[in-house]
Amino acid sequence: MITKFDGSYAGHIDIDNVGYGGTAVNDRRFSNEQLATVFDKGRDIAKLLERVGYDTFWAAEHHFQPEGYECIPNLLMWAVDLAHVTRRLKFGCGFNITPMWHPLRLAEDFATADILTSGRVIFGVGRGYHTREVETFGAPLRDQPANRDLFEEQVEGGDL
Numbered sequence: 001m002i003t004k005f006d007g008s009y010a011g012h013i014d015i016d017n018v019g020y021g022g023t024a025v026n027d028r029r030f031s032n033e034q035l036a037t038v039f040d041k042g043r044d045i046a047k048l049l050e051r052v053g054y055d056t057f058w059a060a061e062h063h064f065q066p067e068g069y070e071c072i073p074n075l076l077m078w079a080v081d082l083a084h085v086t087r088r089l090k091f092g093c094g095f096n097i098t099p100m101w102h103p104l105r106l107a108e109d110f111a112t113a114d115i116l117t118s119g120r121v122i123f124g125v126g127r128g129y130h131t132r133e134v135e136t137f138g139a140p141l142r143d144q145p146a147n148r149d150l151f152e153e154q155v156e157g158g159d160l
Contacts, residue, residue: 008058011072038071058092076113083117095126099139103154
């Protein structure tokens with residue numbers, strides 16, 4: 001019997017004119033004010049998930065997405081905010097992209113979020129897949145072997 005339910009949210013804003021014949025994704029550009037609505041929308045989703053008995057709310061870390069989707073740049077800060085408007089819902093990081101973080105900073109930030117949320121943040125790591133995100137932070141992505149080596153070094157060497 002299924003006893004736990006999770007929800008996920010990639011971090012998109014409300015977008016008009018989508019679907020076949022709509023505005024192409026690469027032709028969309030939203031203002032910072034519009035992109036920031038992702039936080040209120042996510043907060044509303046978290047409250048609803050808590051109210052109806054969900055266990056975990058998963059979200060994705062992304063950067064530099066003016067097209068209106070994948071707009072949450074810091075999952076740990078966001079989880080701390082969401083923990084203040086919920087009581088028991090957990091928050092899954094799917095994922096913190098380690099090549100974009102200094103490994104000690106990520107460990108320290110996660111430890112802080114863990115304390116501030118009373119253990120309600122689920123740690124997840126990934127290598128990334130958007131070149132404009134990973135390489136803007138100075139890490140390799142087009143060079144996949146270098147990306148993998150950096151990821152493995154950060155995860156294994158940092159005791160994450």
